[in-house]
Amino acid sequence: MTGKMEKNTGLQYVLTSHVASCDNAGNYYCRALHTVLGEGYCYCRNCPLFGGFSRFGGMTEEPECWYYDLVEVNDEPRTPEEQQQRIEGLILAGMTREFPDYLPDDERAKPFSVIEQTIQFAAHAHKGATRKGSAVPYIAHPMETMMLVASMTTDNEVIAAAALHDVVEDTSYTLEDIREQFGERIAMFVAHESENKREGQPKSETWKIRKQEQLEKVVSAPREAKMIMLADKLSNMRASQRDFRKIGKDIWNKFNMTDEAEQSWYYHTVAKVLSELSDTPCYQEYVSILTEVFGA
Numbered sequence: 001m002t003g004k005m006e007k008n009t010g011l012q013y014v015l016t017s018h019v020a021s022c023d024n025a026g027n028y029y030c031r032a033l034h035t036v037l038g039e040g041y042c043y044c045r046n047c048p049l050f051g052g053f054s055r056f057g058g059m060t061e062e063p064e065c066w067y068y069d070l071v072e073v074n075d076e077p078r079t080p081e082e083q084q085q086r087i088e089g090l091i092l093a094g095m096t097r098e099f100p101d102y103l104p105d106d107e108r109a110k111p112f113s114v115i116e117q118t119i120q121f122a123a124h125a126h127k128g129a130t131r132k133g134s135a136v137p138y139i140a141h142p143m144e145t146m147m148l149v150a151s152m153t154t155d156n157e158v159i160a161a162a163a164l165h166d167v168v169e170d171t172s173y174t175l176e177d178i179r180e181q182f183g184e185r186i187a188m189f190v191a192h193e194s195e196n197k198r199e200g201q202p203k204s205e206t207w208k209i210r211k212q213e214q215l216e217k218v219v220s221a222p223r224e225a226k227m228i229m230l231a232d233k234l235s236n237m238r239a240s241q242r243d244f245r246k247i248g249k250d251i252w253n254k255f256n257m258t259d260e261a262e263q264s265w266y267y268h269t270v271a272k273v274l275s276e277l278s279d280t281p282c283y284q285e286y287v288s289i290l291t292e293v294f295g296a
Contacts, residue, residue: 026039
C-alpha cells in the first residue's frame, strides 16, 4: 500500500451522485464495501463520506457520495450484480482500486481526505477476510463502526480511527504502521481498541483475561475512544441480534467463548464502563439489544 494516494491524471473522474442501487429482491450494491449485500444493508447512505454539499454551508443540493468514479458514456441503471461486475472489471484492468482514486485537491472534499485514506487502508488490510460465521466481507464491520462513530462526533480523526480499529489486532500491520501513516492521535485511538492477542495460546483460554484488560484500559480512556468502543460493540451486537432471531442461543457456538454467561458478563460490563455515553442513541440501542439477546 502506498503511503500517499495520487490523482490518476490519465482518466477522467467525476464527483458522482452515487446511491447504493437496490433490485426487486432487496439486494444492494454498496460502492463503499464493493460488494452486493442483502437484508436491507445500505452502507453508502450512512457513510460519513456520503454528505454532499450540505456539510459545506448548509446548501440544499441532493447529497452526493464523496467517492469519485470514472466518467461513463453509458449511464443506464444497473442491477447490483452488474454494478459489482463493472467495478471488478475496472480494478482488474488497473483503472481503479477497490475504492476510486480520491482527489484531495478538490476543496470541497479535502476535509474528508483522512477518512477516505483510512477506509482504503482498512480495505487493503482486511482484504479476503469475512465476518465470523458468514460470507459478508470483514470490511463491513469497521465500516459500520466508522458510521456509528460519525453519528456521535464530527471529529474526522476519531471517525478515521474507527475504520482502522481492528487493523492492528487482526492483520499484519502494526501500531507503528498506523502512527507513521496517520499520525499519533489516530494511532492512540487504535491502540485503545487493540487487544494483546497472546499469539500461540488457545484463544478460548485467553478470552477472559483479554476482555478484562480491554475493560480496564477503557475506564480511563478519553470520551472519543469510548465512542469507538461503543460503536464496535454495537456493530457486534447487531450481528448477534440478527443471528439470535434466526437460531436463538446457538449463536455463541461460533465464538471463541461459547459460554453465554461469560458473553453476557462482558457485554453488560461494557455498558457499565461506557455509561457516560448513555445520552447517545447508539448506547440506547446497544442496551436494548442486550435485553433482547441475553434477557432482562
